[in-house]
Amino acid sequence: MTGRRVSFAVVVCATTLSIVSACGGDGSSAAQVQLQVTSYLGGVKTTQRFVLGCDPVSGSLPLRASVCRDIAAHRRAMLAPRRQLAVCVGGPSMPEVQVDVVRGASVSSFAGSPNCDWPGGTPLAVYWDASRRDRSSLRRDSARLRCEDDPALFAKPTPWASVVACRHGLWTPAAERAIRRAETAPQLALLRPATLFPHDPGVVRCRVAAGGPVMRTFGGLCGVSLSGPASAKLVHFTETWAQGRHVFRHHWTVRGATLVGQRGSVPPQLWR
Numbered sequence: 001m002t003g004r005r006v007s008f009a010v011v012v013c014a015t016t017l018s019i020v021s022a023c024g025g026d027g028s029s030a031a032q033v034q035l036q037v038t039s040y041l042g043g044v045k046t047t048q049r050f051v052l053g054c055d056p057v058s059g060s061l062p063l064r065a066s067v068c069r070d071i072a073a074h075r076r077a078m079l080a081p082r083r084q085l086a087v088c089v090g091g092p093s094m095p096e097v098q099v100d101v102v103r104g105a106s107v108s109s110f111a112g113s114p115n116c117d118w119p120g121g122t123p124l125a126v127y128w129d130a131s132r133r134d135r136s137s138l139r140r141d142s143a144r145l146r147c148e149d150d151p152a153l154f155a156k157p158t159p160w161a162s163v164v165a166c167r168h169g170l171w172t173p174a175a176e177r178a179i180r181r182a183e184t185a186p187q188l189a190l191l192r193p194a195t196l197f198p199h200d201p202g203v204v205r206c207r208v209a210a211g212g213p214v215m216r217t218f219g220g221l222c223g224v225s226l227s228g229p230a231s232a233k234l235v236h237f238t239e240t241w242a243q244g245r246h247v248f249r250h251h252w253t254v255r256g257a258t259l260v261g262q263r264g265s266v267p268p269q270l271w272r
Contacts, residue, residue, distance in 0.1 A: 036050075050062070054072070064130070066130065066142060067126060077119065077122070077149050082120075082148075083119075084117045084120055086117060099111065099124070111124075112124055114127075114128040120148075122144050126141050126145070146166065150166070155205075157205075159202060161202045162204065171200040175200060175226055176200060179197070179200070180199075181256060181257050182235035185252075185254045185258060187252065187262070190269075191267065196222045198224055200224070202224065204222055205219070205221060205222075206221065207220070208220045208239060208267070208268050208269065209269055211270060218268055219241070220241035221239075222240075232255060233255070234253055234254070236253050236254075237251070237252040248265040250263070250266070251264050
């Protein structure tokens with residue numbers, strides 16, 4: 001796309017009452033989505049316009065049924081994303097998407113390049129994919145809309161390892177099943193892993209309880225990652241905790257529900 005300049009405008013304006021509920025209105029006015037695509041290729045300006053309605057699905061936007069499903073499932077992300085927490089530096093060859101949401105006399109907007117800023121980049125990519133009739137990219141980006149509204153990603157401080165894992169498509173049902181099964185390994189099950197480790201690849205802050213005669217907890221980080229082929233997937237659990245001025249770590253590697261290796265300091269839960 002070198003030398004190409006692309007801009008989008010998605011405008012939500014009043015039409016039918018049934019679309020308001022899908023777009024998050026209060027029923028006092030109705031909504032319609034209008035998409036305008038302006039591109040500059042070889043110095044020639046080309047403009048395309050599309051219309052999208054939901055419930056029932058209507059209009060001229062390609063792949064409109066998929067976009068309506070995304071709006072219904074991720075209303076805030078698709079129409080009013082949260083404040084950006086990560087901004088990427090674009091360039092003249094990157095497409096630009098602008099979304100204007102109009103409810104009566106009120107207008108709200110967000111803009112940027114597809115799959116660039118977070119939050120906000122994935123919804124822009126969904127509109128971009130639909131306009132290009134790119135079914136493969138739309139399926140991928142629709143699945144990643146969960147990265148725009150999963151509460152775990154908006155904890156304070158921001159769990160950036162988990163954000164990156166989600167946005168890179170590592171939060172999949174297969175990965176979640178592998179993690180849940182690995183947590184049943186006897187050496188991990190006694191630690192109540194579901195209360196420590198994230199349910200998807202990434203890292204979260206956790207409280208590690210210590211055994212022994214004195215009950216106490218240590219602040220730490222608990223992370224999960226996966227490696228290897230699907231037929232022999234390895235799930236890696238890492239527990240890190242601070243004690244005084246020292247930092248300790250323990251690592252477990254599990255295949256299926258069987259522990260195949262571990263290393264590091266003795267976990268506080270096993271202290272006696």
